[in-house]
Amino acid sequence: MVKQRIIALVDCDSFFVSCEQKRNPSLKGKPVCVISNSQGCVISRSKEAKAMGIKMGEPLFIAQKDHPLGIYIVADHEYYSNVSAQVMAVLKDFSPYVQIYSVDEAFVDFTGLKRLYKMNYARLAMFLRNKILNELDIPVSVGVSLSKTLAKFASEKAKKSDSGIFLIGKRKIHRVLNYASIEDIWGIGSRLSKRLKSSGVLTAGELIEKSDSWLDKQIGIHGIELKHELSGELVSAVVNSEEVPKSIQNSRAFGIFTNNINYIKNELNRHIHTSCRKLRSYNTKCSQVGVMLRTKDFRVFFEKKLLLSPSDFELEISKVAIDLLEDIYDSSVLYRAVGIVLDRIGEQGTQQLSLYEDDEITRKKEKLTKCFDGLEKRFGKNVIKTGFHNKS
């Protein structure tokens, strides 16, 4: 467990709309919606558009019919990521620890900044909010608390407050959580919240009263972490986004020349294990898997595949990688090396939807990976090897 820290979540308000209003200030105070260029649905709304009754995800033709006074703009994601980079630059200027969570959200470690800026945390949050508004013309909400999960919850509260900031200090935690519906907690998906409710857990306050073994049974290992985070103990630290590599690769020459497929598979699995361990150490997942085979005469064969959902799990990645290997392998050729490339690391997507996934498989997977990492911490690296099923 990490020593107590102060974590802020900075979240841009109606980000895409705010970007359009920054570019064209005459749109301020108007019912503006940004429309996705792929599906033609509403993906961002100004306060005025919300008040008019335009719904998130509504198809353009319906919104236009029901709300002809709305202003509908097609998304310009290149511009939005430009503005996003500017916002993140202000944050990085402010604190040495900034973890970009999505295009419009970042965790900022406030610990120690009180002394540096000679302001209390509420004033710090306000200062940061005003700085982004004045310098970039982008409104943000800032939630401040003792863990990421609490900061995320605080930012939702901040969004609804006039000041745009909300703090949950140690003494306020219980009071706030007793009024927090379980489904409003970051990462608790609808299926999990339904199940928790049916076992009588309706609020976050009730969740943290549960025993570790109960939470482990209901949610899995993440359930216990969630309890700690909600109790104000930081489980997941703010990791600087730059430190997370874009790609992780592992390969090594065999030291012999071989066409023995089982030998090559074993070597590949060893590299996959090393790579997954590294991935997990950054608290992230990859979305693309690549396999490289180098022949005796230095020709290189490479094949890659996108994963259905991001993964940091050996057995999942191995399944895809072994298939790729079999695609590029030729039994009449001698090889000198095999390698794995994990790409598209930390890309947003499904990962964000539910941190505490509630299906059985995910829970088992997590138990197993924790077990891998735990064993290796005790007994040294590479005590574990992932096997493979021989198809023949």
Ligand SMILES: [Mg+2]
């Ligand atoms: Mg936002």
